[in-house]
Amino acid sequence: MAEPRRGSFPSIYERSRPGRRAARPPRHDEPDLAALLGEDQLRDDAPRLPEVSELDLVRHFTQLAHRQFSIDGNVYPLGSCTMKYNPKVHEDAARLFQDLHPYQAPETAQGTLQLLFELQRDLGALTGMDAVSLQPAAGAHGELTGILMIRAYHEARGEGEQRKVVIVPDGAHGTNPATASMAGYSVVEVESDARGEVDLEAFRRALGPEVAAVMLTNPNTVGVFESRILEIAGLAHEAGAQLYYDGANLNAIVGRVRPGDMGFDVVHLNLHKTFTTPHGGGGPGTGPIGVKAHLADFLPVPLVVRQDGGYGLSEDLPHSIGRMRSFYGNVGNLVRAYAYIRTLGLEGLRRVSGHAVLNANYLRVKMQRAGFRIPYQRLNMHEFVAQPPEGVHTLDVAKALLDYGMHPMTVYFPLTVKEAMMVEPTETESLETLDAYAEALGEVLERAAAEPGFLAGAPYDTPVRRLDEVRAARQPVLRFPFADEAG
Amino acid sequence: MAEPRRGSFPSIYERSRPGRRAARPPRHDEPDLAALLGEDQLRDDAPRLPEVSELDLVRHFTQLAHRQFSIDGNVYPLGSCTMKYNPKVHEDAARLFQDLHPYQAPETAQGTLQLLFELQRDLGALTGMDAVSLQPAAGAHGELTGILMIRAYHEARGEGEQRKVVIVPDGAHGTNPATASMAGYSVVEVESDARGEVDLEAFRRALGPEVAAVMLTNPNTVGVFESRILEIAGLAHEAGAQLYYDGANLNAIVGRVRPGDMGFDVVHLNLHKTFTTPHGGGGPGTGPIGVKAHLADFLPVPLVVRQDGGYGLSEDLPHSIGRMRSFYGNVGNLVRAYAYIRTLGLEGLRRVSGHAVLNANYLRVKMQRAGFRIPYQRLNMHEFVAQPPEGVHTLDVAKALLDYGMHPMTVYFPLTVKEAMMVEPTETESLETLDAYAEALGEVLERAAAEPGFLAGAPYDTPVRRLDEVRAARQPVLRFPFADEAG
Amino acid sequence: MPYLPHSPDDVRRALETIGVDSIDALFDELPASLRNPDIELPPAMDETALMAHLRALAASDVTGGPTFLGGGMRRHFIPAVTPHLALQSEFVTAYTPYQPEVAQGVLQATFEFQTMMAELTGLDVANASMYDGATAVAEAALLAVRHTRRDAVLVSRGVHPETRAVLATYLRAQGIAIQTVDLQDGRTPVPAGPDGAACVIAQQPNHLGSLEDMATLGEAAHEGGGLLVAVVDPLSLAVLKPPGAYGADVAVGDGQTLGNPTFFGGPSFGFMVVRQELLRQLPGRLVGQTADVEGRRAYVLTLQAREQHIRRGKAKSNICSNHQLTALMATVNMAALGPQGLREMAAGSVRQAHRLADRLRAEGARLALDAPFFNEFTLSTRQPGSVVRSALAARGVHAGVPVGSEYGLGHAVLLAATELVTERDMDALLGALRAGGELEAAEVRHG
Amino acid sequence: MPYLPHSPDDVRRALETIGVDSIDALFDELPASLRNPDIELPPAMDETALMAHLRALAASDVTGGPTFLGGGMRRHFIPAVTPHLALQSEFVTAYTPYQPEVAQGVLQATFEFQTMMAELTGLDVANASMYDGATAVAEAALLAVRHTRRDAVLVSRGVHPETRAVLATYLRAQGIAIQTVDLQDGRTPVPAGPDGAACVIAQQPNHLGSLEDMATLGEAAHEGGGLLVAVVDPLSLAVLKPPGAYGADVAVGDGQTLGNPTFFGGPSFGFMVVRQELLRQLPGRLVGQTADVEGRRAYVLTLQAREQHIRRGKAKSNICSNHQLTALMATVNMAALGPQGLREMAAGSVRQAHRLADRLRAEGARLALDAPFFNEFTLSTRQPGSVVRSALAARGVHAGVPVGSEYGLGHAVLLAATELVTERDMDALLGALRAGGELEAAEVRHG
């Protein structure tokens, strides 16, 4: 008899009973909808939404929360994701601004506008860029914004037809090539060299008059700083290409070196990484972009500007690429990022990158001692790539780790490294936590050696165990199968 | 090899490292404390408080929260405890009042004072009492307040010396006799009859000129309504005793019959039961008391009163027993109770008691069908007493239930029933939850029969399993054993 | 330093383990010439100073008071239980659920979200969310382009102007033409020659508040061999015909009205729901149901071959992070309200909007359009919309989203009402309009 | 109906199962004559109306602005992280941890609380909390009476007047005499003949803010064969000598200053810490460490034979529910601040209080006492304290707890300062005092 608690967890629809409800909006006399809206505009039967009591609702989502790993509950060193601590005070800070409506008269939103204006300024200062837009709703959205601006720039210079290619390293995050194609460009990937950096020769070969942009992450996705970045920038610019900085890894260098100074023309930042806005299980994020002066005319509208003694929103930017979203940005998250910058200041942010890199190198050494392979034998930045010993699969190690209450690193990314494990502990983890993580990993390897098959069975102690992902894809069930349907 | 996650959970002191901290108060120049306060007033070395980073702090208390059952996560039918749903909106409501200081000028606290005044009024109306004090901090505190008032009343009538005894039923909650002795009275217990009610004959015998008060809970602690309450009240009053109503079980009758109408002279209410203020793992509660007019002069001070057009606090009550606590009461909880009453109104509160009693009787039938014995074969009120079949121990059943993610009922109370299981589902549980509870209990009995020893080993799937409680009492370890101490 | 655990000893210990003698030494590969620039940032503040500063900023915003603002976001009832449950830290601080064994919380909630959105729209498959309504519309147009292999789309001017602006930005890069269909009497006429168009995009209710004849637009689109993309306010679907019922192939929109605060415009979330046949073209994440090795039902991200991290340059979209948490707010909120509560909100807002219109007419105000409207309508004004809005704001009423000149209605503003609007709120609005000289007739009457 | 799950069908199903035909039938045993009285209650409100009503009430309170209120509660720094962690719903909605296997959260947190309180006070055993400081003092007196088998206690007038009032209420019933020791120059003199007294009760810092010579009082008490009960502000112990170090046998007090909002007086929590020898006399709950059957460390309620549910009439106290959650707030808060943060708060409040005193003196104000004080002191005023307080309130400053006539200081108020008080707050207070004519000298100077 299996442990009863271990059965299938109920769906909210299975908790549903006709006539129940948790919440009640204000009452009004029932209007004659048919008369007001027209009979044919009305739906015939109500949507099947759950009908649950308030307590059953609370139980459902409280228990679901217990079936979820999170930074607050678990170490979570996902490479490239910067799962650092999300300060609680930011949650209180954000709520101060939640009741503003995007269309209320600007003179009644001066506080929020000032905050946004100052954040534009501070992000510009931190990245070495001349102008900033806070609009993009995520990193990938920032990428698209930036590449579209580059496109507009080339078009304005009459090179729109000529430049059709975007260069990305083979280790680039998937959003980079995807963004390029979405912007109407074709993608050329350049391989990286033995030290994990862009292969300069290959890069030279790839460059040419047809290249519109080069997208780089620095430090790159294997956690290595592109040491020849100035040379790369020089070559790109000679070829008339614009250099794009994917800011997902800014946490490694924030306050210490600026993309703008490295020669980048455009940068996007993932405020949900370096600047601590919560990931929320997959968003909302924010991907502000900063650009050099020669691209400022192409920024999306509106921009937050100083206006007759106060602050306002300006649409007056003739060469703008236009709008990238409705309204002005994910203000709730922008407030959190603003609070973070104001809390740490420059000195603090420098220490952030310093300790982020310190922790990553510390854990690299610990993992190597625990028996993991390190493909790039050098100091890394805020993250590093490792591999399990021959014959052990990264996936199995990841699953075994779950039984320790520890979240695995990013696995099988970048694609350039076999069985890649990409580890980014961030600066907010204590050394004891990193020691425990390395120790658990070592234990997993020992166990793998001692008990063949054990790893393949892991995890054993999680709310559910390994899933049949093939079935999920072969016979997709993408919504609750109501009794009256072929489930 | 035990599951790693299953090891001992760290103490906050084990997470502590010198020099770490999570929070920073505002900075000020370091004062010369020796000069200002005197060298001999200062402590030599700092208290050993934990030193942890903010993230480690968050992990600690988030993980501890996951090691805790609660109403929000688990069905929790503790008899006599009324573990009903605690509305979330009350949490928001309470915070609106958290910044008031008890000594701010009353004219700057009119909103809060009005709320308290209206709550006094509404609790009086609901209990049928003439005057109410919101001061007591818990049920037991309300009991003490009430009994001290009764004492003052007898003294005022010159019967202070004569009346030295308080009568409580043998099934009374422990706080009743404990309160009586704290108030300087000796306690006489009267047994209950076969139907679970006070044995009228025994009661008659116990009554006499030395009796100061009779403390009753109605419905009583076995969930039975004292059907002869009017007769009991008559007898008590004839004997010159005052009748005290322990309001812990008001949830059974709220809105349907009032203690005041039944003849009670004093009542305390557990707002953390009937009126949904959270139990908080054991408080803070609130135990307001209501009294009939003849006792009003003895109420504790201060009272919230109407005062020149507004509201104020009055200490002007010559015969008051004095203060029962500092300030005015647990205002944070009083706001929640106020919100609850305003949300439900009389109609709603009647339905609360109706459905509370409905659910309790429903579950009683289900549990009887599942094989449990019901000592009192009659309709019960909001709770009922059951017993496991011969040979099965209540404790074992309770522990086995934990593996289902369900909290046991109150066990081994009242002391008048062997292997007592006192079950109070409350009105906020759905029938499906009660069905599942009864089903789990049935399964436990089957398993007990099928696998001797299984129950004794339960629970199996909890953060920790059965504890060595004897050791805890024999060699008490009541604070963290620091390394340098004989731990 | 806030949030950083390491004591000097910790740093020393870590450096020894690594074998370098300073933190700066870890950055030797950074171009020396560029290292540690002095960057101008305001000085650090402690928590007390920070919150005081932010409260001061918030205090120079004006919130609360009667509000009739709409135009894409509206203040609706959000029960206290919604944020309490959706903002539990396990949800807030989780990453994308790439390890399903320990992410069933987010995965199941998302699966339930997909179910509810499919139910509301009457279509088959909802994704896990998009950034917002406008980007969802742009992605829908690209989906239609991929599906039909056509390079033009038709969009009604009734679609929110900002949405159309985003659409233009997205489509220009891929050389896709956009033809805009003007409104007649505030509604979208059957478009001339949708032939060649990958889709017809129309909004219900439209930007001016009017109800469109979506069924007819759908027929036109389908006859032309294109798709109908319906841009909808999900809350309205508690009473309005679901897109699936009038032949829409794709339903998209912004989810703010389902349970998120307006937050000066974001974050809310976008949603996209499609017919089964379009599944493989659907951008964004999808959660599917499966079982674990012990046969327990479980949920997992599925059909990821559509996404950038697998398909890279060939992905259906570059979207990675979506808007999970705000979608979770909507999920909890819909479950809290149920079909009845959602219906009461929708019907209540219709009721209040029409009540307001009646009261305005009674005071001599003129509605710019006669078309039936839902919970928002267009009021003709004497002064330009932004002037009217400021005048009302000065009197403590948030109302009057200016209507663009593209609609040829002269001076006009949008007025929205929700179930939260009270009779006294309407009094305040009318009073402010009167005082602002916008209710001439009334002036006389009350003069 | 809010919070009630049952649909009419559910009710029917339940009634059938029970075998009665109506809910009312379940109440047949209630006296018919008394059933369903009509009770006057205000009509029910929905959530929106409720919150609007409560916000309106809260709006007619005045909060925020400079505050110098003390007298037992003070506004101190509480980092945001404290309530976020302490008020997780698993803690908020749990009952007393009677089933330890599923209550390790509350149990371990309480064990850690006991440890921290023992550390702060320098004594051996802390209980899990009491209702508040005043009831804790009364319980401490009863403990001393039980331990010494004596029937009188000595209490300094420096103990908070409300605390002494509660003490009187509690002790009268048990016929225990209370002798009150008057202050000399604001401090407690060595009491004459403590012989026969079960304990000497003194407060540090005392109600007027002055620092007592606790060691000497302790010697006197012990010479007389009684105990020393020290009533302390736990926050002050971050810098002040712990009771254990000056011979106190029992330390009690109110925990509000450790991390709870003032909430118009409650809930906060009381604490009691005693020497090992007094353990068996300790009232209230205790959490002890033990192990489970697999040898894992675990925590459990222990030594319950002292408590009412076991010992009933013979229990050490009738306390059952204590103040667990507010004690948890303090536990999280102390762990968040650590020894350093707590010290900075205590020292910062001392610093600001003395700075304020200096500024007042410089403006010609007169302190009523010369005794050294901690973070609160007594200011002589021209008008009665309550008049001064109202005058200050009218000028937006919360300050001026009236000092009772029992102290023979004429008109006077208590002024407290904490680390949250700024120089500008002091400006505001001085300005208000000046405007109120309380700073004569200043009046002159400023004309």
Ligand SMILES: Cc1ncc(COP(=O)(O)O)c(C=O)c1O
């Ligand atoms: C290197 C890199 N670039 C881009 C992205 C995309 O950011 P977002 O998920 O916010 O769209 C990520 C996110 O994981 C990333 O790691």
Ligand SMILES: Cc1ncc(COP(=O)(O)O)c(C=O)c1O
């Ligand atoms: C019948 C009864 N009386 C009194 C009490 C004591 O109430 P409190 O714990 O609030 O002091 C309780 C609490 O369980 C109770 O059930």
